[in-house]
Amino acid sequence: MRIVRMTVTGAFVLPAALFALPAAVAAELVDPTKPPASIVGDVGTEADSGAPVLQSVLIGAGRREAVINGQTVRVGQKYGEARVVKIAESEVILRTGKEMQVLKLFPNIEKRPAIRKQDVGPGKLN
Numbered sequence: 311m312r313i314v315r316m317t318v319t320g321a322f323v324l325p326a327a328l329f330a331l332p333a334a335v336a337a338e339l340v341d342p343t344k345p346p347a348s349i350v351g352d353v354g355t356e357a358d359s360g361a362p363v364l365q366s367v368l369i370g371a372g373r374r375e376a377v378i379n380g381q382t383v384r385v386g387q388k389y390g391e392a393r394v395v396k397i398a399e400s401e402v403i404l405r406t407g408k409e410m411q412v413l414k415l416f417p418n419i420e421k422r423p424a425i426r427k428q429d430v431g432p433g434k435l436n
Contacts, residue, residue: 400415
């Protein structure tokens, strides 16, 4: 029969190393739900500059909230010096005094009407 002896230091080092391993692996993972930077632009630099960045809009039964730079707000609440005037599906309007500021959820994407099938064809605009 073989007896394995472990020092007190070894008894603490091994579990500590195993506990730290998932954190090191998780640091390399990418959030699969985060939109690509090519779609939303480099949001980090805008948020770092102090400019408000609309990050999310939550609309449901009796609920209308927006997340601006990590802060959740509702219509009528204040974000910094501005008051939230409107929360829509893809934008939020802030008012500071008489000045209005529109925050777009996807500022780099232009919404255009879809082309209908009957609008495309010979003798029509393509």
